[in-house]
Amino acid sequence: MEDQIIIEAEELTKKYGTQIAVNHLTLQIRQGEIFGFLGPNGAGKTTTLLMFLGLTEPTSGKVRIVGSDPKREPLRVKEKVGYLPENVGFYDDMDARQNLRFIARLNRIPDKVSSSKIDELLQLVGLFEEATKKVGTYSKGMRQRLGIAEVLIKEPKLIFLDEPTIGLDPDGTNRMLNFIRSLSREKNITIFFSSHLLDQVEKICDRVGIMIKGNLVAIGPIQELAQKKLGVGKEHYTLEELYMKYFKEA
């Protein structure tokens, strides 16, 4: 099961009018991987995510997510896939538990099952003490952690994280990254980590893909890419050097 392919995209293209947002994207991601999806703002990262989720229809090309086509069987994909959007939103007049219960209900989890699970998840993300506060009063970091809890409640096989650490303080960022890593290692959840914060990606990702202006210009383990691009035998490299090199060439 270790090598099962979770995301498979083939020649995936999305055009808005004449503008090409994503240009013939082809990639494969295996189960349990943490995949870093890099690129400047407006490179088409979010559009790619939305196509993977079936929230946007691709102009052409094929996608298979956990064995299903998000266009044909959107519900099957959404059952198994969690998505944490950038700046996740909640119903601010409800408390954390009510928000989680609502999402659990939408995922057909009966209240009896979900109530113990909700407590468990709130413990896990460290919001148990604040569970009865209205989400409107939550800080940015707390909202992000609640977002993770919300994604985990459906026990996904694959999680899409869109800039999950943006706006978090250094401590919060570190905790979030460690948490993401533990999800992958302990629960074997595949993580698709979209970000433009290179140091974070370098810390936790097994493989990266670099997207610039709608094109996937590089894909592979960081070390491999570095050897290819910066020359064999170079001992000290950073992802930033690598990224800037690709960025200038594009």
Added chain:
Amino acid sequence: MHGLFTLFRKELEDHFSSVRFLLISALIVMVGVIIASMVGMSIQEESKGMAKPTLLFLWLFTSTGKLFSFVQFIGFFGPLIGIFLGFDSINRERVSRTLSKLASQPIYRDSIINAKFLAGMTTIAIVLVGIVLIISGLGIRLIGVVPGSEEVLRLVIYVIISILYISFWLGISILFSVVFRSTATSALASLAIWIFFSFFVGLGAGFMADAVAPVSQSGTNVDPNVLIRHEEVQRTISLASPMVLYNDATTTILDPTRKTTRGVILMGPLERLSLSRFQNPLPLLQSVIIVAPYLITIVAITFLCFGVCYLVFMRQEIRTV
């Protein structure tokens, strides 16, 4: 279906716990009770010592009293209930970024908009049934008449038409909430449509009629053909307003002595003769037949409005930003 039910339940909870809903239903109940008690007391006074005429009970709803009748009040004010319940339904979720989250849950996308519409309709139904029951109760106490089966049936039809009519406005406001990103814009746009139909269509109809078939105000011997043409044009244009449709339909349903929706000028001589000869109230079925085109139109525009709303929403891109 599962997602639809969960969303429906949440929407309903939201409606009933919102201050907005409390305010507007309190206002309607208040005005309804005031109108009903005024009308009820005047009926009580007028019918003292007389045999009570048939279908007196329905007067509670149609009699204008000193201000306006309950039917007119709902015709004018009902749209506001629909608008208030719907104007921020989609774009509020967009602004608070919960829409993309909802869409990434395993539910069909149309269940989001269906649930909003159904929850709105249910809320409207509850408010209307409530207020009609309150007025009926008050009326029974005040005028001492218990409604017969035909009166109850007429009231039921009236409530159903009213629910559809207000749902039409709910549809308009949900449509604007899908189209416009800002809640203020969608609220103002819905209010603009409401004002347009309640005031300007009437004004426009008069203006057009004057332009097409001018009737001089001072002239004593007006050509009857011109007069009829004037009236016809005015009537045709004013029927474009759902308020006119609703008012005509409901007053005919609730008032069995109204045998036509047309004014005296537009009636033929035989029709006028038969109206003056036969004074008995119409049976329910005949009243329904008279306003059938109105009823069908109200149903049609409500569904059309929801259909457009559904289409626009389903084709729209759900983006986080």
